[in-house]
Amino acid sequence: MKTIEQAKGNVRGLQSLLAESQFDAVIAVSPENVRYIGDVYISTQSSIRDRLAFIVWPTGASPVFIVCAVEESYVREGSWIEDIRTYREFHVSPIELLAEVLCELGLERSQVGLELQYLSAQSFDELTSRLPNLKRGSCDELFARARLVKTADEIETLSRGFRATEQAMLDTFRAIRAGHTEREMSATLADAILRGGADEVAFNHINAGANTGFPHKTASTYRVGNGDVVKADSGGLYQEYHSNVGRTGKLGKPTRMEADCWARLLNIHRQLVQLVRPGNCGRLIFEEAVKLHKRAGIDFPFGHNGHGIGLQVHEPPFISRHDERQFQPGMVTAIETRTRWEGKLGLHMNDLVEVTAAEPIVHTGVFPVDEILSLQA
Secondary structure, three states, rough: OOOOHHHOOOOOHHHHHHOOOOOOEEOOOOOOHHHHHHHOOOHHHHHHOOOOOOEEEOOOOOOOOEEEHHHHHHHHOOOOOOOEEOOOOOOOOHHHHHHHHHHHOOOOEEEEOHHHHHOOHHHHHHHHHOOOOOOEEEHHHHHHHHHOOOOOHHHHHHHHEEEEEEEHHHHHHHOOOOOOOOHHHHHHHHHHHHHHOOOOOOEEEEEEEHHHHHHOOOOOEEEOOOOOOOEEEEEEEOEEEEEEEEEEEOOOOOHHHHHHHHHHHHHHHHHHOOOOOOOOOOOHEEEHHHHHHHOOOOOOOOOOOOOEOOOOEEEEOOOOOOOOOOOOOOOOEEEEEEEEEEEEEEEEEEEEEEEOOOOOEEEEOOOOOOOOOOEEE
């Protein structure tokens, strides 16, 4: 059986945050935080929403893992947590077992942190009914803080995933020919992401022509033609960690307007990357993005210009007006620079950047971005 030190994430760091918090215990319930703490992935948490799993972690004590009985064997095999309790689906409510465990641990009147951004109102009401004296608070921010700084193992997985997705995108773009449909391009890209080492395709948006002017349009039967811009925004899951790459190409040579706009965007993008340093924050970079776009004469109607990434495709730190978390070495962010004329044209680039004590490290670079990639017509 593995130990807590073998967990992929900084679970010891979370344990320290718990000890410093106001909570007598925290309860993980989201697929991401159960995966982070327990170091084992339960896919049905996402696909079968009422098949809940919990990790109850009391301050100063060992955690208890609650899972559906059908998931028990591989959870025991994969997790470092020894105390695993199971419920029989459709016979015992998972909240009923959670309440029993909390009572057993003497926590029925204690201050307990819940993931209120994830736990359904129905489950919350059931827990309240079963344990009316339980003092409940949100521990969402505590979990977010624990996951902000990535371990070396996490960064290696993210870097590998981004570069593999880039390569899949580059191979797909180079294979595009006039007459290919968006659905054909999407299938080619999805296959390349999987062949490149992803366990799953997390999302896959690849469009051509006027459809590039939309952010996440489903691939259609539109046939790419000579002179069409092609834009992709796709990602895979690599050991449950997301990639999220944005790249742009064109079937033929970019026009002067397209090339000029791309050069201005790239200049903005590279200046923002250089701001991903300790002491700066998402708000500062977002405000700089607003200024740089205005100076370049490019509209900026977006709510963010990038985001952290890990077990979720969007997680803190966000490059947004409202995120003032100071960057620390080991944090990562996907700097996402783009512009769109809706229903007409879109240009997009997205790179993984690591905060270090010195220069920021860009963990992408397989797919060239100095110019809009010119594809064989």
